[in-house]
Amino acid sequence: MSEQARRRPPKPYRRPQKDPVRMLAFEALRAVDERDAYANLVLPPLLRKAREKGDFDARDAALATELVYGTLRRQGTYDAIVAACIDRPLREVDPPVLDVLSLGAHQLLGTRIPTHAAVSASVELARVVLGDGRAKFVNAVLRKISQQDLDAWVEQVAPPYEDDAEDHLAVVHSHPRWVVSALWDSLGGGRAGIEDLLEADNERPEVTLVARPGRSTTEELAAVTDTLPGRWSPYALRMTEGGEPGAIEAVKEGRAGVQDEGSQLVAIALANAPVEGGDTRWLDGCAGPGGKAALLAALAAERGAFLLASEKQPHRARLVERALAGNPGPYQVIAADGTRPPWRPGSFDRVLVDVPCSGLGALRRRPEARWRRRPEDLDGFAPLQRALLTEALSAVRVGGVVGYATCSPHLAETRVVVDDVLKRTGGAELIDARPLLPGVPALGDGPDVQLWPHLHGTDAMYLALLRRTA
16 A cells, blocks of 8 residues: 555545435335235325425335335346345345345336436445445445346346246246246236236236216216226226326215226126026125225115125225215125125125135236245135135025126136036026126136236236026
C-alpha cells in the first residue's frame, strides 16, 4: 500500500436508505413466506397504510404490486437462476435473503428497471433488512444474474424439452412439476396448449365487475369507470386499465361487486338450468365469501325465489351476510356444515356447492398457491368434496338440479369426484351444461364444463350439473 493510501482517511459510514416501495414489497413477501398469507389479502392494507402516511403515490403502488406479484409468479424460475449463481444448495440460503434476491432478479429480468438501478436498490434493501455483510452476498449474486437476460438464463437452467418435457415447462413457466403434470392431464393435447395455459397463469388478470341484476346495471358501472363489456357474462365488465373498484359507489353499496367471469358463469348456468316443477327454494351450500351467493340471490329475487346461503365458518358467513345485504328478495344466511346439514332432504329446487379445493384454477390471482400446495393436499380435500356433493344431491328434490363447482381443473377434484358420487348414490344424472353458457367456445365434449384462463380469460372453473331423478 502506498504512503498516500495509508494517509487517506477512511470513508465515513453511510447509513442505508429505506426505499418505501421495496420495503413494502419485501414485507409482503415475508408475510407470504412466514405466515402462509395470501398476497391479495396482505398487499391492500399495506398499500393503504403507505398511502395514509404519505409515502406512496399511484405509481409507487403500481410498482410495489408488480414487484410482489411478479416475484411470486416467477419464483420457481428465479430460484433456478439464483441456484446457478451460488456455491451452496438453495435450501441453505436464509429465506429473507432469498426474498431479496428474488425481488432483485425480478427487477433485472422481468421489468424495465435499468440494471444499475435494480442492483443498487436491491443491495440497499439488503443493507436495511439483512445487514451489510449479507448485502455483499446479494450484490455478488445479482451482478452475476445481470450478465444475461431471462431467455438466456432459462436456456441455461431448464432441461431440454426433449429430455424432460414436464421439468422443462416447470422451470420455463415457473410452476411445480406436479402442477404442470396435473394441468396437462386435465387439458389434454400437445405442447402448445399447455404452454399457453402456463403462460396465462403468469399474466396479471383483469379486474372484473359484476352488476348484480335488479340492483345495478352494466350501463351504470360503465358510466363511472373505464371498462369493456365482459366476454361471456351479461352482468360482467372488465376494468382493463386497472383502477380501484372499491371506490365505485355501486360496489361500496353492494349493488355490484368484484367477481371473476368464470364464477359468474357458474351461478348463471345453475340459475338457468331447467328444473321440473316448482322453482322457489335455492341453496348455496358453500357460500363463503359470498360472490356467487350474491349473484344467485339477485337472480332468485327476480323470480320471487328464496335463497338459503350456508357457510360452515362463522367469519366467512359474516362475509356472506355483507355480500347479500340489501338484496331485494327473500334470503337467509346461516353458519352450518354442509356435510351435516340442518335442512331436510329434498328441500330445494336448485343447489350449488362450490367446494373447497386446491385452488389450482386461480393461480393468476394467487400465484403463491402453486408453491404452497402439495400433491397430498388433494387427498385431504377428496372426502369433503364427495360428502358435500352427496349431501347436495340429498338436499335437492326429484326433478331439481345440483351444480358442483370447483376453482380447480385437477381431474381428482372434478370428474373423478362427480363420477364416484354418481356411482355410489344413484338417483341422479348428468345434464349438459354447455348450452347454459351461450356463446362460450371450446367447452369440450361435455356434459360438464371446464373453463380455462388461456381459452376463456377466466379462472379455471369447473362445473357439472346433475338432475335428481329418484
